[in-house]
Amino acid sequence: MDPPSHNKAMVEKLDLPFPLLSDPRGDLIKRLDLWNKKEGVSEPAVVVVDKSGEVRRLYSGGTDFSDRPPEEVLLKALEEVGVSDGEATEGGEPEIRVSAEEAERDTVRPDKPALTLEALGPYYLGTYFATVAMQQKLEGEAKEKVEGYQDLVNEYNAAVQETTEQDSS
Amino acid sequence: MTETNGDPRGVRQMPTFELPDHDLLPFDLYQTLREGPLVLVFYRGDW
Numbered sequence A: 001m002d003p004p005s006h007n008k009a010m011v012e013k014l015d016l017p018f019p020l021l022s023d024p025r026g027d028l029i030k031r032l033d034l035w036n037k038k039e040g041v042s043e044p045a046v047v048v049v050d051k052s053g054e055v056r057r058l059y060s061g062g063t064d065f066s067d068r069p070p071e072e073v074l075l076k077a078l079e080e081v082g083v084s085d086g087e088a089t090e091g092g093e094p095e096i097r098v099s100a101e102e103a104e105r106d107t108v109r110p111d112k113p114a115l116t117l118e119a120l121g122p123y124y125l126g127t128y129f130a131t132v133a134m135q136q137k138l139e140g141e142a143k144e145k146v147e148g149y150q151d152l153v154n155e156y157n158a159a160v161q162e163t164t165e166q167d168s169s
Numbered sequence B: 001m002t003e004t005n006g007d008p009r010g011v012r013q014m015p016t017f018e019l020p021d022h023d024l025l026p027f028d029l030y031q032t033l034r035e036g037p038l039v040l041v042f043y044r045g046d047w
Helices: A004-014 A027-031 A071-083 A100-105 A117-137 A140-168 B029-033
Strands: A045-049 A055-060 B002-005 B017-020 B026-028 B038-042
Touching (some): A004 A100, A027 B017, A071 B038, A100 B017, A117 A140, B026 B029
Antiparallel strands (some): A045 A055, A045 B038, A055 B002, B017 B026
16 A cells, blocks of 8 residues: 555565555555555455466465564465466456556555664564463463464564564675 | 364455555456465554
């Protein structure tokens, strides 16, 4: 939902090896029913699409911005799609089309500054300790969920550290 | 968490779309799919 200029800064900050797209008004997001009306942003979601454009899997965290699928869930879904690859189809004229100018101008996302790479380390460390504290107070399904978050935080934190080291070398 | 397999919220086939990437280049879903399957990650914005 961010304009391309913000996305470019993000790609450079995190050394991302994939493109970041802008859906400034949420046209595609709404079409997929992933719009969080209350906050005016996208739900956190992962969509696995095969070669024919068929949606093979969709994982959404709903209104919980911290709910993301762990790596192994994604890798498994990708493996399945890789094995039974569909036939490529001609999409034709795009139903949803946004120009770079519109994306830069029309973003409806609330204007919030991004965390710097330096701030991300302490942020995830704080989050990690919060999960440790909650783990001790919870039981059953809630405890399992917190453990899932803890694994995610550890994955993210390791990625941030790796990026920081790459940037400084 | 909501996970669906095959029929996510009634959307079986991705709509055709063209959205600009971070280098202002148009990204066309179906053109890109010719190279193989892909994963689309939706997120709320800068983090």
